[in-house]
Amino acid sequence: MAEHIFIxxxxxxxxxxxxxxxxxxxxxxxxxxxxxxxxxxxDATDPNSALVHLVVEDMDRAMGWFxxxxxxxxxxxxxxxxxxxxxxxxxx
Numbered sequence: 725m726a727e728h729i730f731i732x733x734x735x736x737x738x739x740x741x742x743x744x745x746x747x748x749x750x751x752x753x754x755x756x757x758x759x760x761x762x763x764x765x766x767d768a769t770d771p772n773s774a775l776v777h778l779v780v781e782d783m784d785r786a787m788g789w790f791x792x793x794x795x796x797x798x799x800x801x802x803x804x805x806x807x808x809x810x811x812x813x814x815x816x
Contacts, residue, residue: 732809734773743802
């Protein structure tokens with residue numbers, strides 16, 4: 725049964741493209757943890773916000789991404805407005 729993580733991020737106008745490029749550069753690292761990039765939704769009313777859909781093989785293993793040094797290094801390169809909002813779902 726597939727599990728999913730949805731992450732809502734908001735960046736400043738000056739930093740949105742940097743955030744998107746940095747996110748995309750980490751795809752291989754996420755794959756190592758059983759995370760596959762799903763659809764990427766740009767906010768219809770805020771061009772500096774997006775909802776990222778990640779499909780995960782194992783939620784516990786996938787959550788390791790947020791403690792991984794590669795995530796910390798990528799996170800240090802971007803400026804977000806506020807915290808990421810994470811949502812979790814299981815496919816039925």
